[in-house]
Amino acid sequence: MSRNTISEVIKLKRRLYIELLRLVKTGKLVEEISNLSQKMITKESPRYRCCEFKERAIFDQRIKAVMGFNIASNKDKSLEELAESLPRQEKKRNIVEVIDTACDSCPIDKYIVTDACRNCVAHKCVNACPVNAIVIIQNKAYIDQDKCVECGKCAGACSYNAILENQRPCSRACELDAISSDSNRQAKIDREKCVSCGSCITACPFGAITETGDLIQVALELFSEKNSLAAMLAPSFVGQFGYQQSPAKIKYALKKLGFEEVREVAAGAEITAAAESKELKEKIMEEKTLLSSCCPAFKRMVLNEFESLSCLISNTDSPMAVTAKKIKNENNKLKTIFIGPCTAKKEEALQNENVDYVITFEELLALFTAHNINLAAIEKGEKLEDAGVLGRQFAYAGGLQKSLQELVTDNYNSKQIDGLGRLKKELYLIKAKKNNYNFLEGMACVGGCIGGPSAMISEKAAKKLVQNFADSN
Amino acid sequence: MPKNTLKICIGTPCHLMGASELLESIAELDQSLRDKIDLKTSHCIDDCCEQAPVVEFNGKIYQDLNPEKLYKIIRNNIR
Numbered sequence A: 001m002s003r004n005t006i007s008e009v010i011k012l013k014r015r016l017y018i019e020l021l022r023l024v025k026t027g028k029l030v031e032e033i034s035n036l037s038q039k040m041i042t043k044e045s046p047r048y049r050c051c052e053f054k055e056r057a058i059f060d061q062r063i064k065a066v067m068g069f070n071i072a073s074n075k076d077k078s079l080e081e082l083a084e085s086l087p088r089q090e091k092k093r094n095i096v097e098v099i100d101t102a103c104d105s106c107p108i109d110k111y112i113v114t115d116a117c118r119n120c121v122a123h124k125c126v127n128a129c130p131v132n133a134i135v136i137i138q139n140k141a142y143i144d145q146d147k148c149v150e151c152g153k154c155a156g157a158c159s160y161n162a163i164l165e166n167q168r169p170c171s172r173a174c175e176l177d178a179i180s181s182d183s184n185r186q187a188k189i190d191r192e193k194c195v196s197c198g199s200c201i202t203a204c205p206f207g208a209i210t211e212t213g214d215l216i217q218v219a220l221e222l223f224s225e226k227n228s229l230a231a232m233l234a235p236s237f238v239g240q241f242g243y244q245q246s247p248a249k250i251k252y253a254l255k256k257l258g259f260e261e262v263r264e265v266a267a268g269a270e271i272t273a274a275a276e277s278k279e280l281k282e283k284i285m286e287e288k289t290l291l292s293s294c295c296p297a298f299k300r301m302v303l304n305e306f307e308s309l310s311c312l313i314s315n316t317d318s319p320m321a322v323t324a325k326k327i328k329n330e331n332n333k334l335k336t337i338f339i340g341p342c343t344a345k346k347e348e349a350l351q352n353e354n355v356d357y358v359i360t361f362e363e364l365l366a367l368f369t370a371h372n373i374n375l376a377a378i379e380k381g382e383k384l385e386d387a388g389v390l391g392r393q394f395a396y397a398g399g400l401q402k403s404l405q406e407l408v409t410d411n412y413n414s415k416q417i418d419g420l421g422r423l424k425k426e427l428y429l430i431k432a433k434k435n436n437y438n439f440l441e442g443m444a445c446v447g448g449c450i451g452g453p454s455a456m457i458s459e460k461a462a463k464k465l466v467q468n469f470a471d472s473n
Numbered sequence B: 001m002p003k004n005t006l007k008i009c010i011g012t013p014c015h016l017m018g019a020s021e022l023l024e025s026i027a028e029l030d031q032s033l034r035d036k037i038d039l040k041t042s043h044c045i046d047d048c049c050e051q052a053p054v055v056e057f058n059g060k061i062y063q064d065l066n067p068e069k070l071y072k073i074i075r076n077n078i079r
């Protein structure tokens, strides 16, 4: 998934993070939360809907998601009520969610009649339409978009292929066809197919799809609950916190923010790689194929759609899981917070008792900003050297494959694929036993984790920085 | 010698709002324009963080930018 330019919608979301965090900091979250939309959305703010009132109603839904609540199931609860119940570490929730009111009749029409319409006598389109949405005006068919339910029957019926399907950004971005629209033309996520990769969130130009997050709870744990927290930095963290910000500086800044421990997940990745190399050796002997398991979105896709291949998935714990377990073993009072570019990790954490929270790079940057910690102005640092190259290179596509090549010297073939669409095709080949390798590294995001939905810098720049850091230890 | 100075703020608030995009966009600038600009970075420009990202071009401060806006500013003000 390539990084989109930072749109007004993204900026607004990030400003919301900062404002909410400032309220946490001053202890006024519950008191002030219901005034926030009025304060932040004014007549002058950029607008996508009819009026600022609707814009604010949508914004309130967004606030719920940022606080970690599913929107649909908390429709009737007030913001105060919800804020009051935090922190609560809810493990049962959807990560990716549509904000109904924002998506409500997406302005992008799904079916349009092109000039290829010949005004044939048959009017197959008119007859095919179940809701009488097609009218003939001046010899040409028109779709009444208020009536259209996007069933697509007209497009199929037209003998001249004159009706085009215009895929919405969200469903185009979803490589697993998990997004359809319901009769109100709202996007609907098929939970059996969704792997929480986050592509649709990035793709929707209206910010109508969002993720439920842990950011506010983490801030509460830090500042009002005064719990001891351990930060676990994903291998892809290098360079994500600003131009020329070294890992040592980031560790120092996290401690300054109040984290007691700061760890590289790359250290866990080394353990993952070692365990996976043992599994691989077995698979080579059995002449079978091992599928990597560290990318939760890839793993979930295999489980969802290729049940018969699920026995090929590596049983090894992911680097995040290994790291969290280690921290809890050392001190079970510490709460563990994974910091990464990934929405699917949020999903993985829901099923892992050792990972308490997951936040993204952008969420952590908001946390720094709200606490007036400017990394660029910090001169000090604290050495971060938990891991070596075998773990650190997990951050980019091909890194895990490389680490295994170092660890397993037997004669075998392996393959690396990034991107869910391409992976899905490859899995069909494996299912048909048409593959000639013993190991497949699968990363849902193009480029690997550095191409994740919450990455802050370009993939190319990130790869270089990760490689430099990996080689430095 | 470049006659123009562009200072891009790389402070945390500006990074969060897209400073790295601005830096990348400068790398993609037409070489003829790029040669006329001396590129610097800054930790914070005049405490303008609420309107991030911020740059200073030839002494004047511009706020709430994106690559497109920045190109325009450069094209209109280059000496």
Ligand code: FES
Pocket: A374, B009, B010, B011, B012, B013, B014, B043, B044, B045, B046, B047, B048, B049, B052, B053, B054
């Ligand atoms: S950090 Fe960029 S203006 Fe203050």
